[in-house]
Amino acid sequence: MDTLKVDLGERSYPIYIGSGLLNQTELLTQHIQGQSALVVSNETIAPLYLNKLLPALEKFKSATCILPDGEQYKNLEVLNQIYTNLLEQHFDRKTTLIALGGGVVGDMTGFAAASYQRGINFIQIPTTLLAMVDSSVGGKTGVNHPLGKNMIGAFHQPQCVIIDTDTLDTLDDRELSAGLAEVIKYGLINDPDFFAWLEENMDKLLQRDKDALAYAIRRSCENKAAIVAADEREQGMRALLNLGHTFGHAIETGMGYGNWLHGEAVACGMMMAAEMSHRLGWINADKVEDVRKLLQKAKLPTKPPEQMIASDFLQLMAVDKKVIDGNLRLVLLKDIGKALVTADFSNEALSNTLQHCLAA
């Protein structure tokens, strides 16, 4: 087992990565401080892994809250089911929430923990590659609004993150690829060696080679933990983690939550960011092709949906959380492994990029 630390002073916490961790009951129980725990999962994951957790919870008052599966359920209404469950069972302020599932379960459980009785503890047990390498680490929690992704939420750090790599065995290929989008993101942002490693090892990852997956997860989490430790509340560099997300969120919202997987939308968004960086003269055409090749190798989409037009993107991107005083900021590339947040581009450059990508 590997243990990483997210270094946030008194809010620091460990990330455990390894095989068979769901069977190690003390890993979980040592992080439950009160006498009660509510496991939040979804209809797909609960039948597969809930039983593995139950022995660890025997000595606690515990219950389970099963949500429907999919991004389209990441909203206030479904969130309210978690509160109702907690209140019906008289679960108090010392209760620990346990998120067992992918990014949707993790984000919603985290926000429920942030807001139930003004804040209770929670633990992340991610079961998708995407949640393992991205959403379960760093304390961003929340739900979607019909007008924008993740617009309602809070920063709320978990007590720990338990990544049992065995749970990837049941992940379908499409979800695996979606997770690889966020893995590739770390290479693009600030880790060119990792990008090169991914070019070499993408086949192994798709074949679910255990060692390759464990390495990719660990390196992704290391990257994320370092960025979050430096900038917990996204005052600066943490925004780099949004590479591909402004375009991507527009796709997710525009196509209706749940139609494109988050990772798929981010992959396409990274491609668009690379294209725009090229249009601004920051990276050459070869590097744009390197990005495209790696994404395609990971079986990820690199073209925006045909149903969307440029004005859809512009309208949806106008409510992005990186807009400040009306100015849209984007994460773009100065190189592979060198991203930056910038508002230093013309509307024309953005329009040209959208036209180019949509016509491709």
Next chain:
Amino acid sequence: MDTLKVDLGERSYPIYIGSGLLNQTELLTQHIQGQSALVVSNETIAPLYLNKLLPALEKFKSATCILPDGEQYKNLEVLNQIYTNLLEQHFDRKTTLIALGGGVVGDMTGFAAASYQRGINFIQIPTTLLAMVDSSVGGKTGVNHPLGKNMIGAFHQPQCVIIDTDTLDTLDDRELSAGLAEVIKYGLINDPDFFAWLEENMDKLLQRDKDALAYAIRRSCENKAAIVAADEREQGMRALLNLGHTFGHAIETGMGYGNWLHGEAVACGMMMAAEMSHRLGWINADKVEDVRKLLQKAKLPTKPPEQMIASDFLQLMAVDKKVIDGNLRLVLLKDIGKALVTADFSNEALSNTLQHCLAA
């Protein structure tokens, strides 16, 4: 104008108290950091005071969100109207929310600010006595759940609190009395001199004597600011501010939100806490009567609603936020001006108190 400070390190903020403050535009504008502001108010208050704010907002991109008036609207669904308004207008992370109204508007606006794009600034402009002396100060924000009062929320401090005492001119008598319940609370908790002052001056307060009201507001805010500064997140002494609230929340939830005003329920709850303290041998019968007399003088209810029975209370109190690991804690009185948080009572003492109060 008086200026008090809530001392919370980098989250410190001023409370301005005085007559005509809504006309002092710079008081408001100096605390708006971005280029946009959304005023959240309700159907009752907006027609009375919204116009006064508009000159101050001329140089900002601003808009207004008018909510229905009443505790029964303090829920996730109405909260979502604020998010929708913000998103429709493309209001970004640098936007400031301005709560213009009573406790419901303040609590909901504060929680919207805590959770919109994971946290934006807000300003409290309370227009009821209750909001001035209690809910606008201290950063507790949230909404109700059908199963419990204020069960969904966050700690989120405002940029400032602007108390224009002129707004009390339009407050109806019932709301004025409800506010006095929270004023009396400060005397009971830890300020016996203030309790004595209230016994002397209650008639003046009911007659809306400007000086008496200003003094009561300032002294209440001083008490609250000191307690919040010592214990922002209610790890200890801040729980004292919940005197009367565990019984009171049970009444509000049990009777249906909006039927009893919050202050009325708290008044009755404080009476029940006094009765229970007497039953535990902590205060004598004369002091219980002193509490009853002052509450009655303030035209506040001291008897629980006839529709509720003891088991209603026990069931509703079991989800109180002060329950820890299944143990109910109550704020009770060792003396007038000396409250404490305790789980040191028998179920029998609680049952006897409920029986006594309900039979009275």
